[in-house]
Amino acid sequence: MGTRLAELIAKYEVPGAQVAVLESGEVRNETAGVLSVHTRVEVTDDSVFKIGSITKIWTATLVQQLVDDGLLDLDRPVRHHLPGFTALVTARHLLTHTSGIDSNHFFETGRNGDAIERFVDALGEEEPGAAPGTAFLYSNSGFVVLGRLVEVLRGKPFHDVLRERLVEPLGLRTVATDADEAILHRAAIGHDESGLPVRKWAGAYGTAPSGSHFAMGARELMAFVRLHLDDPKLAVLREKQVESVPDLGIGVVGWGLGWMLHRDGVVGHTGVSKGQKAFLRVVPDAGLAVVVLTNSVNSEPLAREVFSDLLDRTTG
Numbered sequence: 001m002g003t004r005l006a007e008l009i010a011k012y013e014v015p016g017a018q019v020a021v022l023e024s025g026e027v028r029n030e031t032a033g034v035l036s037v038h039t040r041v042e043v044t045d046d047s048v049f050k051i052g053s054i055t056k057i058w059t060a061t062l063v064q065q066l067v068d069d070g071l072l073d074l075d076r077p078v079r080h081h082l083p084g085f086t087a088l089v090t091a092r093h094l095l096t097h098t099s100g101i102d103s104n105h106f107f108e109t110g111r112n113g114d115a116i117e118r119f120v121d122a123l124g125e126e127e128p129g130a131a132p133g134t135a136f137l138y139s140n141s142g143f144v145v146l147g148r149l150v151e152v153l154r155g156k157p158f159h160d161v162l163r164e165r166l167v168e169p170l171g172l173r174t175v176a177t178d179a180d181e182a183i184l185h186r187a188a189i190g191h192d193e194s195g196l197p198v199r200k201w202a203g204a205y206g207t208a209p210s211g212s213h214f215a216m217g218a219r220e221l222m223a224f225v226r227l228h229l230d231d232p233k234l235a236v237l238r239e240k241q242v243e244s245v246p247d248l249g250i251g252v253v254g255w256g257l258g259w260m261l262h263r264d265g266v267v268g269h270t271g272v273s274k275g276q277k278a279f280l281r282v283v284p285d286a287g288l289a290v291v292v293l294t295n296s297v298n299s300e301p302l303a304r305e306v307f308s309d310l311l312d313r314t315t316g
Helices: 004-012 052-068 091-095 115-123 140-154 158-167 205-210 218-230 232-238 300-315
Strands: 016-023 026-033 047-050 252-255 260-262 267-273 276-283 288-294
Touching (some): 004 016, 016 047, 016 218, 016 300, 052 140, 052 158, 052 267, 052 276, 140 158, 140 205, 218 232, 218 276, 218 288, 276 300, 288 300
Antiparallel strands (some): 252 260, 276 288
């Protein structure tokens, strides 16, 4: 991209950003701007940005590993493993946002190792707003349930499983699974619509499997994408499960098991978290992927221009 990113953050008044591109087996990246308009600390390759709901693909990957290990049947009600969960909801329903569970529950359950368990225990007593499998309803809460399944079937806290089964095997170093780890890195601070830094870095700790805390650099996220392109067992997560989804304003035409499905063979996900926005688009057939991480809620036009520059020649 050369100096293009610096031009784009100025054009769209985004404080800072990272971009990584995987093409022809090689990764190149670029950074520009500052982590916060107050501190003026510059963005570098080893800065960490919140990836928001892109975390859901990581959670889906941990779930698929459970399937591969014979520990989970995607079509069996999760209450088989979570006795307090009353609804006839399956892991497939949760992965495809067809569980009927209301989209957002943000009640606090503390920051101890039982935060996800307590969140799901409270959620489990509620009946879905729609019968499972009958409607698409994007649900952060549903992915917290998947995170709890990971905990129960692995016998460890979600964050530990995340590190042991993905972060460490991939050799990722610029990664924070929670706010305590983020302060050990050059952490980006989110900015609101007016361009001011937000006053809170992360949402409820118990919602981590859906995207409240996970942060990393663009190259680290690209290493995870490369895993999905290289491991044929993970291709199943990109297969279309839901044909018709509401217009989310980001060109989604279907849903896989965690992945958003776009037009022209593009898959990806978008993440929003406390003043930060993250964007991932992948063209599996071309081995091409683009990551855009930003610390502004106003950064979608920037991301669209980056994708237009880098993806149109492949998908057009």
